[in-house]
Amino acid sequence: MSTPLSAPLDLAFDYTRSLGPVLGRFAAGLRERRIEGVRGSDGRVHVPPVEYDPVTAAALTEFVPVSDEGTVLSWSWIPEPLEGQPLTTPFAWALVRLDGADTAMLHAVHVDSPAEMRTGMRVRVRWADEPAGHIRDIAYFLPVGADDGPSPAPPPKSEQDGVMVTPIQLHYQHSASPEESRYLRGLAEGKLIGQRCPKCEKVYIPPRGACPTDGVPTVDEVELPDTGIVTTFCIVNVPFLGQRIKPPYVAAYILLDGADIAFLHLVLGCDAADVRMGMRVKANWKPRDEWWTSLENISHFEPTGEPDAPYESFAHHL
Amino acid sequence: MRDVAVVGFAQAPNVRSTPGTTNGVEMLVPIFAQVYEQTGLSKSDIGFWCSGSSDYLAGRAFSFISAIDAIGAFPPIHESHVEMDAAWALYEAWLKIRTGEVDTALVYGFGKSSAGQLRRVLALQLDPYTVAPLWPDSVSIAGLQARLGLDAGLWSEKDLAEVAARSRADATRNPHAQFSGASEIADLLDAPYVADPLRAHDIAPVTDGAAVIVLAAAERAHEFAERPAVITGIEHRVDTPVLVARDLTRSPSTEAAGQAVGTGDVEIAELHAPFTHQELILRTALGLGDDVRVNPSGGVLTGNPMFAAGLARIGEAATRILTGQASKVLAHATSGPALQQNLVAVLEA
Numbered sequence: 001m002s003t004p005l006s007a008p009l010d011l012a013f014d015y016t017r018s019l020g021p022v023l024g025r026f027a028a029g030l031r032e033r034r035i036e037g038v039r040g041s042d043g044r045v046h047v048p049p050v051e052y053d054p055v056t057a058a059a060l061t062e063f064v065p066v067s068d069e070g071t072v073l074s075w076s077w078i079p080e081p082l083e084g085q086p087l088t089t090p091f092a093w094a095l096v097r098l099d100g101a102d103t104a105m106l107h108a109v110h111v112d113s114p115a116e117m118r119t120g121m122r123v124r125v126r127w128a129d130e131p132a133g134h135i136r137d138i139a140y141f142l143p144v145g146a147d148d149g150p151s152p153a154p155p156p157k158s159e160q161d162g163v164m165v166t167p168i169q170l171h172y173q174h175s176a177s178p179e180e181s182r183y184l185r186g187l188a189e190g191k192l193i194g195q196r197c198p199k200c201e202k203v204y205i206p207p208r209g210a211c212p213t214d215g216v217p218t219v220d221e222v223e224l225p226d227t228g229i230v231t232t233f234c235i236v237n238v239p240f241l242g243q244r245i246k247p248p249y250v251a252a253y254i255l256l257d258g259a260d261i262a263f264l265h266l267v268l269g270c271d272a273a274d275v276r277m278g279m280r281v282k283a284n285w286k287p288r289d290e291w292w293t294s295l296e297n298i299s300h301f302e303p304t305g306e307p308d309a310p311y312e313s314f315a316h317h318l
Numbered sequence: 319m320r321d322v323a324v325v326g327f328a329q330a331p332n333v334r335s336t337p338g339t340t341n342g343v344e345m346l347v348p349i350f351a352q353v354y355e356q357t358g359l360s361k362s363d364i365g366f367w368c369s370g371s372s373d374y375l376a377g378r379a380f381s382f383i384s385a386i387d388a389i390g391a392f393p394p395i396h397e398s399h400v401e402m403d404a405a406w407a408l409y410e411a412w413l414k415i416r417t418g419e420v421d422t423a424l425v426y427g428f429g430k431s432s433a434g435q436l437r438r439v440l441a442l443q444l445d446p447y448t449v450a451p452l453w454p455d456s457v458s459i460a461g462l463q464a465r466l467g468l469d470a471g472l473w474s475e476k477d478l479a480e481v482a483a484r485s486r487a488d489a490t491r492n493p494h495a496q497f498s499g500a501s502e503i504a505d506l507l508d509a510p511y512v513a514d515p516l517r518a519h520d521i522a523p524v525t526d527g528a529a530v531i532v533l534a535a536a537e538r539a540h541e542f543a544e545r546p547a548v549i550t551g552i553e554h555r556v557d558t559p560v561l562v563a564r565d566l567t568r569s570p571s572t573e574a575a576g577q578a579v580g581t582g583d584v585e586i587a588e589l590h591a592p593f594t595h596q597e598l599i600l601r602t603a604l605g606l607g608d609d610v611r612v613n614p615s616g617g618v619l620t621g622n623p624m625f626a627a628g629l630a631r632i633g634e635a636a637t638r639i640l641t642g643q644a645s646k647v648l649a650h651a652t653s654g655p656a657l658q659q660n661l662v663a664v665l666e667a
Contacts, residue, residue: 017447054564074462074466078455078458082453093459106561136451166446170439172434174340177343180339209344209387213392215387
């Protein structure tokens with residue numbers, strides 16, 4: 001068996017979060033380059049602030065300004081920083097207890113080597129040049145007395161907007177199953193390859209890693225024709241971001257002749273109002289030089305003009 | 319309420335990476351077959367199905383749905399899922415049997431950690447407002463926790479290396495382990511730091527894998543296993559998500575769960591400790607004496623399939639009873655950063 005298909009899968013999205021009164025006030029403070037904690041039920045000052053007491057779960061409301069200098073309680077060294085971390089050169093992660101606070105915050109300390117780190121050392125905030133009302137307004141910490149270059153512009157006055165945006169980027173290597181890979185490679189050659197469950201003999205397209213009825217991998221290869229019927233459908237009337245076809249158009253479940261499972265595709269080439277359950281359709285393939293390992297090779301399905309399939313012939317596929 | 323017993327356990331080989339899909343079907347189908355054979359049960363005999371896995375590990379929404387193909391979920395089944403280690407799925411299944419709703423349950427967990435960059439993916443478990451946006455990776459956070467104990471004199475780097483050496487030596491008898499072998503403490507301590515104060519041997523490897531456990535009501539368990547492992551106690555507790563609002567050198571939630579189940583007289587303990595110092599924290603929290611054999615399987619330092627590793631600890635512990643090697647064992651599972659959530663179970667013959 002050839003190697004399953006595999007490709008990079010990169011995800012990126014902006015987490016946009018409402019902050020509420022406690023974290024909102026903290027974030028607004030950061031934008032003005034000051035740090036506020038909140039006093040817990042036991043009198044301890046939490047920095048960053050917590051909305052509810054970690055011990056009693058009481059809502060906390062008493063804000064306490066703290067210093068931008070503090071003490072390292074613990075640290076670890078990251079010799080090869082990862083994407084998204086506060087520094088791109090090797091740095092220390094540290095738990096820093098700011099003066100006036102009783103809990104520590106996690107952040108980065110900018111020094112050149114682990115030899116410059118020790119528990120108990122004094123550090124201070126290096127503010128980001130462009131404040132945004134976000135924890136990243138603290139760019140990193142520096143040893144007290146270290147030169148941090150030109151100072152950022154004077155603190156801006158901020159309007160609290162109560163929202164913070166955190167960009168998330170994740171990278172994966174996504175693998176198709178051996179069965180899906182057979183199917184995708186078939187598409188690149190203009191073939192529709194399904195596979196048959198060895199137990200119930202149902203034909204699945206795309207083929208499955210395991211038959212949903214029997215829990216065993218589908219194995220026997222079956223080449224299916226590019227003709228079939230519409231089992232069920234919907235008329236898309238709503239415009240949305242990234243839409244490629246002008247509404248109204250039809251998204252339908254197509255059951256290929258000889259298959260036991262329908263897949264979703266488009267039905268074009270007729271008035272949307274004329275599409276029916278049981279309607280006979282045929283694939284409209286894109287030009288051969290645009291084919292790749294994708295069902296996109298079929299632009300859409302269109303009516304053949306043959307008589308409709310009787311309802312009883314597909315009722316058990318709905 | 320009636321008791322519940324473990325009657326079957328199987329796990330996929332712990333490996334650095336598989337060519338399979340992130341829905342785990344390729345790893346699950348063979349191990350489901352193994353537990354059916356062990357117990358004599360078939361798909362249609364299982365009353366409830368529950369799984370643990372993570373969309374963030376797969377990089378896809380609702381990724382656990384595709385895994386259900388491994389069951390053969392037609393006709394429709396009675397199924398649930400937790401976005402945690404599958405040990406918590408086992409807890410849900412335990413409740414279903416205990417309340418009399420079903421007699422049998424199959425619990426599985428799976429994870430293809432190799433698909434993404436695990437250290438970064440796990441950063442997204444942290445507080446999304448003040449911690450996760452910094453992308454602190456899981457290994458660095460464990461390093462902060464380890465140093466707190468080193469500075470406090472609770473453990474030394476040599477103590478940590480001893481945990482690693484014992485785990486690797488024990489894993490030589492575990493055919494599913496990713497790592498095993500003899501190691502000299504001095505050699506381990508000569509190795510460079512990966513995340514000072516942690517060295518490679520202090521850190522559980524990135525592992526793809528899956529595990530499955532079959533549970534049955536105790537009064538029926540003898541139909542499926544000669545020597546069922548009856549769960550005589552199971553509890554789970556959670557510590558504050560505010561990482562530094564607790565003393566990170568302790569695990570109050572493990573302590574509370576251990577006290578609730580009672581850990582006296584256990585002969586063997588399978589602890590879910592992805593970092594060497596965490597094993598020491600857990601031993602203390604559970605009050606385990608030197609006479610308790612810890613992690614005879616090698617533990618997760620020799621293979622750590624995310625979302626299955628905690629369930630596998632319960633399976634490994636139960637196996638000692640199923641095979642007659644012990645009569646009272648303890649299993650522990652953890653989920654979340656720096657031992658935040660902990661589950662403790664005691665099983666008896």
